[in-house]
Amino acid sequence: MIREVEELFERQTRAWPLLANGIEGLARAKTRPVRIDWFDVWIRHIPHRIASTNARVDPESIAKRACFLCPANLPSEEEGISLGEDFTIYCNPFPIVDRHLTIAHREHRAQRIETQFGAMLDIAAALPSYFVIYNGPESGASAPDHLHFQAGSRKLLPIEKDTSGLAGVLVRNYCRNVLLFHGHERTDLIGRFQRVFDLLAEITHKRPEPLINIACFRQADEWVVYVFPRAKHRPRAFYTGELTVSPAAIDLCGIFVVPLERDFERISADAVEAVYREVTLPDDQVLEIVQRLESKR
Numbered sequence: 001m002i003r004e005v006e007e008l009f010e011r012q013t014r015a016w017p018l019l020a021n022g023i024e025g026l027a028r029a030k031t032r033p034v035r036i037d038w039f040d041v042w043i044r045h046i047p048h049r050i051a052s053t054n055a056r057v058d059p060e061s062i063a064k065r066a067c068f069l070c071p072a073n074l075p076s077e078e079e080g081i082s083l084g085e086d087f088t089i090y091c092n093p094f095p096i097v098d099r100h101l102t103i104a105h106r107e108h109r110a111q112r113i114e115t116q117f118g119a120m121l122d123i124a125a126a127l128p129s130y131f132v133i134y135n136g137p138e139s140g141a142s143a144p145d146h147l148h149f150q151a152g153s154r155k156l157l158p159i160e161k162d163t164s165g166l167a168g169v170l171v172r173n174y175c176r177n178v179l180l181f182h183g184h185e186r187t188d189l190i191g192r193f194q195r196v197f198d199l200l201a202e203i204t205h206k207r208p209e210p211l212i213n214i215a216c217f218r219q220a221d222e223w224v225v226y227v228f229p230r231a232k233h234r235p236r237a238f239y240t241g242e243l244t245v246s247p248a249a250i251d252l253c254g255i256f257v258v259p260l261e262r263d264f265e266r267i268s269a270d271a272v273e274a275v276y277r278e279v280t281l282p283d284d285q286v287l288e289i290v291q292r293l294e295s296k297r
């Protein structure tokens, strides 16, 4: 599969100017680390992300626009390759990371993870050397009406390094709350995810889907899964105009996207930490989930 994806990138970079521009834009993007506590977050200045950062994703705005993941509405140059029976891989023309892919379901159907977590694990297994992410419909997905994942190269994936060798479900003193799972057994991981999903929905009173971002990858016959329970979509600083940021899974994995140069120059470790804390679920609710997960073992 990796080779087919490489060939898709080669063909599409030649045939599709929007993608070629996006890849050039990413090559020019400035990245700088900020140190927070014991880990780094990489601030990445990508001007071409501005539309996505500011995107209106309320149901009314979504209903008014043509779905950009439906085959009928794709630009004529855009080409995809099949992944299993249900999904198609496309090159993302507004990349945040190297080899940024969008992996869309063939059908126009709502962004919902509950029955699709196994599919996410399968995609990660088909794309070793990539990470795969899911952004919930109210947690950063710019197409909340069309089921999709994204994927990208693990060349820079700060959370992978930060959490390697850690045991336990919680990552301590990490500013953002995240639940960490490892495992070889697909069915077992799906069961553990379902339990977390149900607890989150119950504790946050949010059905059919709690606010959530997920990242996963496959390494040495094992899946590594990060579940970010969210408190809200965008931070206060976004609405006050202080910072133009709209964190989703990639930001929570440690690549913090800022489309505006002034934010890139001035954003501080404290500001990043504050955004992480504000958009992920508070400690007391996360501890309750962890306690209830452990009491069931």
Ligand SMILES: [Zn+2]
Binding pocket: 067, 068, 069, 070, 107, 108, 109, 145, 146
């Ligand atoms: Zn669609």
